[in-house]
Structure formats: structure tokens, C-alpha cells
Amino acid sequence: MIIISYQSGQPIYEQIVEQIKFHVMKEYLKPGDFIPSVRKMALEIGVTPNTVAKAYQELERQGVIQTIPGKGTFIAEKIGSHMDKVQLEKIENTVRSQLVELRLLGYSKEDTLKLVGRLYEGL
Amino acid sequence: MIIISYQSGQPIYEQIVEQIKFHVMKEYLKPGDFIPSVRKMALEIGVTPNTVAKAYQELERQGVIQTIPGKGTFIAEKIGSHMDKVQLEKIENTVRSQLVELRLLGYSKEDTLKLVGRLYEGL
Amino acid sequence: MIIISYQSGQPIYEQIVEQIKFHVMKEYLKPGDFIPSVRKMALEIGVTPNTVAKAYQELERQGVIQTIPGKGTFIAEKIGSHMDKVQLEKIENTVRSQLVELRLLGYSKEDTLKLVGRLYEGL
Amino acid sequence: MIIISYQSGQPIYEQIVEQIKFHVMKEYLKPGDFIPSVRKMALEIGVTPNTVAKAYQELERQGVIQTIPGKGTFIAEKIGSHMDKVQLEKIENTVRSQLVELRLLGYSKEDTLKLVGRLYEGL
């Protein structure tokens, strides 16, 4: 179930990518599960197939899904096993910049860790 | 000292904003300190004055700097005292999506908190 | 319908902002209504797209409009619900300085209220 | 007694003009009273004489003060007697734009008149 927000300013294809990954993380989607075709998904969430295709492309690039031409698209078997160094750096940079914001807002290290812990619990 | 990366894809004006805020957080820049004029900064980092002006405007909108037309621009006295609810939500959303990535990579809550703690220390 | 005056000395982008807000107040523009694209508006009123973009950015910052990159720009659903304290102070200061002018011109409190009432009716 | 704010963004010379007119309105300064020379005033409030000169020039243009070369500058005898039509229009335009803002913030006519009345009392 994908829900698109047109207010967030976040690109639609990114929202799709994030939410599929979220479902995988929550194990609502498990390795081997099929996901809807580009056209079906596009109809469901009311966007153009182009946008969904771009999202699927990105997910495949990240190794989250696999497509077998003529059969369909499904969740990949091995996820997160390769521990991409580049990807980790990117995550760290993003988080770091948010930590700067929090510290400017007056958050101590403890405040910050408590916040992150709370967010992690809420996943 | 501002360093621009043309490879990151991040808008130049955003990089300026982030780095100035970083300097303020580290107290390399303290309230009342003047920062280089739009033209000077533009020359230093090799972009057009317009781009620097856009960064300064954003910083002023966020209350980080103040500008006196005809005189110059300096770090504001009170920063982060208002604790904007909308801003905090934005930070939380950004961090949350990174936590999803980390969990997909196999990070437990403890791993995550350790990572964030390490990043906070490194600021 | 936006009309630009090049004699008033008021920045063009501010005139656009003011007039859009006026249309919204008069309900000529209602929540959800799309407004012309940056390029179209620029052509209509004979300025560069940059100037219109600056106006739209300011309107979005104020929460009057919302923009979906690649789709267009429309009037936001909830306007003025947050009642910004800083904004109200700014309005009060501007009005106060005009009241000084009026009192110097000989306006009593009653004269002034009558004038303001007349202006409010004329909106 | 003139107090300059470097935070308001309002031009310094305008602040001087406004405050002198305020003092005249409050009758702290009465027709015939001398005001400090450009140089003296500049020293008192810590700005360049150029800025004060510009303010005095504007005040003289508006008929609020008069300068007799070699003698000094003083408050004019007849103020506000001419009721400049152009000036009144300018005031009305400024107030009108603030009324738009207030109405967008949800102010009814009564709310607005109460606010203006309160501001008038506070003069």
C-alpha cells in the first residue's frame, strides 16, 4: 500500500522507493513476494507509469527488487548483505547535517540520542 | 572557510547555508561576527554573487544571520531559541528515512544509536 | 489578473505577492485553484520567469500556495491558520507609523477609525 | 532622543524621519524648537552625517522642519495644514495592504478596528 503526498516536496518516485523499502523492512514484503506491475501500481496510486518505472529502476539498482522479463517483479533474496560503503557514507552525511540542525536548536547529545531512539522505536 | 563540491549534486547555495550553520554550531563564528560580503564570498568560492545572496537570504530567513544594507552581514545574537515545530518535523522525517535504510542494512537499535553517537561526537 | 506598476518603486515580485494574496482574500482564487505556471505568468505580465519564481517562492514560504515540481502551482488549503506572532508585530509597526502620519495631518481617533473602516469596506 | 534599530531592516534615515515626526506629534517638539545640527545628531546616534542630512532633507521636503543657513534647523510653524492628497493616497495604500494581511489572518472588520483603536491609543 503506497500513499503519495503531494505536499512534502519529495519527488514521487522517491516516495515510492522509500515506502517499498519500509514495507520490506517491516517484513510486510518478504523476499520472493511479487509486487504489482508498473502499470498496475501506476493505476493504484494515480501517477504516470513513467514515475513508477523510475522508482522500480532505482529499487533494482539498489538490489531491493528483481525483475524477470515476462514473469514480473519481486523482492530480492539478499538485501543489505553487501553493506555498500558509498551508501553508508551517504546516510552518514545526511544524518550528520540533521545533527547540526538539532545542535543549533539546543539539543545535547543525550537529547539527540533519545530522539533517535524514539524514532527507531516508532518504525 | 567555505568549500564547494560540484559533484555532490547539492545546490551550491544549500552548501553555503549548511557550512555557515556548521561554523556557527562549532562557534568558529560567534554572534556579532561579520561574514564576508556577498561579492567577496562569491569571489572566494568562485560563484556568482547571486548564488551567495540566495544563501544569505535563506540564512537570514532562518534567523542565523542579520544584514544591514550598506554595511554588511553578521551572525545573529539569538539562534535557535524559537524551536520551530515544523522544522523539527522535517528533521524527524529526514532522520526516520535514514533509520529505515540503516535497519535494512542490518543495524539494530544499539548499532544505530552507537553510529549516531559517534557522528555527534565527530561534529 | 496581475497588473504591474513600474512607477511605484515597489519590487515587481512584491507586487505579484500582494496581488495574489488580494485575490485569495477576495476569494477570486480559492484553495485548490491552479495559478499560471512561472513561464506563463512571466509572459503575461512581461517580466522574466525568475521574477515570477521569486514571488511564488515567497508565497509558498508564507503558506499561501503550494507547488508540485513538474505539475504546477495552486492555492493552499489552509491559509493564515497559524497566526504568526512576528508577522503580526510587523503589521502593527507598519500601521502604527501610518497612524502617526495621520495624526500629524490632524486626524482624530474617530477620523482614523472611520478612514480604516472605509478602507476595509473597500477591500 | 532618537533610537536606531539595525535589526528592523528599515533604512536609518527613515527611522530618523519617523521618530522626529513622532516627537512632533506628541508635542515633545513644538513649532520653533531647534533640533541638533546634522553633525551633532550624527554623533549622538552614531551614524554618518550623510544619513542624518538625508533625513533632514526629507523632513524639510515634507514641511516638518525648516533650515535657516547659519542659524540652524527648527520645527516648522504649520504642519499638516496642507493635507497633501498624494501623501494621503500613499498612506491609504500602505494601510490597505496591511488590511489585506489582517483579513487573510482571519481578522474581521471589528477585530481590525479594535486593533487600530488600540494602536492609536498607544501612540
Place this chain on the structure above:
DNA sequence: GTGGTCTAGACCACG
């Protein structure tokens, strides 16, 4: 000297 505004034209990401 300073910042603020505007023009003219370009490239890119998104849908």
C-alpha cells in the same frame, strides 16, 4: 563600499 532587484539565457530533475 554594501545588499536588493531585475534581465536574459542556460541546464537539469521531475512527471
Place this chain on the structure above:
DNA sequence: GTGGTCTAGACCACT
């Protein structure tokens, strides 16, 4: 098609 970003260069108001 849309908006977002950037460059190059100009003019103006303020100090």
C-alpha cells in the same frame, strides 16, 4: 510541460 538552479551582467538605494 513543469519548477529549481545557476551564470553574467546591470541598475538602484543605503551608508
